Amino acid sequence: MPLPLSSRPSTRRGHALRTGALVVIASVLAGLTACAPSAPNEGTIALLLPDAKTARYETFDRPWFEAQVAATGDFTVQYANADQDAAKQQQQAESALAAGVEVLVLDPVDGRAAATIVSQANAQNVPVIAYDRLISGGRIAYYVSFDNEKVGLLQATALVDGLAGRGEAGGGILMVNGSPTDSNAAQFNAGARRVLDASGLNVLATYDTPDWSPDKAQQWVAGQIAQRGDGIAGVYAANDGTAGGAIAALKAAGVAPLPLVTGQDAELAAIQRLVTGDQYMTVYKAIRQQAERAADVAVALARGETVTAPMEQDGIPTTLLEPVAVTVDDILATVVADGVWSVQEICTPDYAEACDAAGIR
Secondary structure, three states: OOOOHHHOOOHHHHHHHHHHHHHHHHHHHHHHHHHOOOOOOOEEEEEEEOOOOOOHHHHHHHHHHHHHHHHHOOEEEEEEEOOOOHHHHHHHHHHHHHOOOOEEEEOOOOOOOOHHHHHHHHHOOOOEEEEOOOOOOOOOOEEEEEOHHHHHHHHHHHHHHHHHHOOOOOOEEEEEEOOOOOHHHHHHHHHHHHHHOOOOOEEEEEEEOHHHOHHHHHHHHHHHHHHHOOOEEEEEEOOHHHHHHHHHHHHHOOOOOOOEEOOOOOOHHHHHHHHHOOOOOEEEOOHHHHHHHHHHHHHHHHOOOOOOOOEEEOOEEEEEEOOEEEOHHHOHHHHHOOOOOOHHHHOOHHHHHHHHHHOOO
């Protein structure tokens, strides 16, 4: 039977009762939330990369490493980029160690100077993974990279073959090498020299590019053009950044046709230069595999597990992945097939006509 109007609680009183009930419920829920155990965190893994000038580190290495760590365990990734400054990287490593990281994944700015970082980590029983570049000194738990001498061999072989196809088998070339503080740069050069010294090509001049700087590569090549005119048939550039610098210098000087220019890393700008014919080749490295392998090893080491490797280098458990030479004819079968770059990313309106001509669609 309905209550008489005089006996019903007032709207205000009913609202107060409902509000009170909601407050009690909210308090109970809050208490339950506070009492519920938070998601476990297994610790922190530090990832220290060397520079931002090389596009791959921020575009590929870091996100793929972080994604694989997240997929494998409940670890925080403490990330830092040294901006090609060895002293800054030393400070970043010290901060990571002071914060109590479980594992240090280190791509050194200077492979020799980084031995100090390894020694400090060893003193705290923190395993160190040498990522992409080997570190000269200390106890390294694992090394993951590519066959760096093969990178140079692929670059030089493509250059020799390309110049022979142009009828310039005895032409003059410039060598724009990588940073003198990068142990990989010496390996690239060694692999290239094995081919070039037996090729009959004339190495006109060589340059070790400080910090892998495209600007410094451009300045040096510009000076060489001023001295040698059209006597430059090819440019061995150790990576895509230095290749871009060399090509900028050649274009600014009005050199035509452009000499054949090598590269490495399959950066988007380099792939687009392959499409237009400004750059002859690059070397594609499956960076995702490298980053994911490093992440898997880091998680295992952080958990105190034993890791195995397919080989050893200097007594260090090692994974070396295979690099692949890429010319315009290989773009679809390599970087596009592996999902590194899409046709849409490569063939923007500025490159659409060149893509059509190259059959990239």
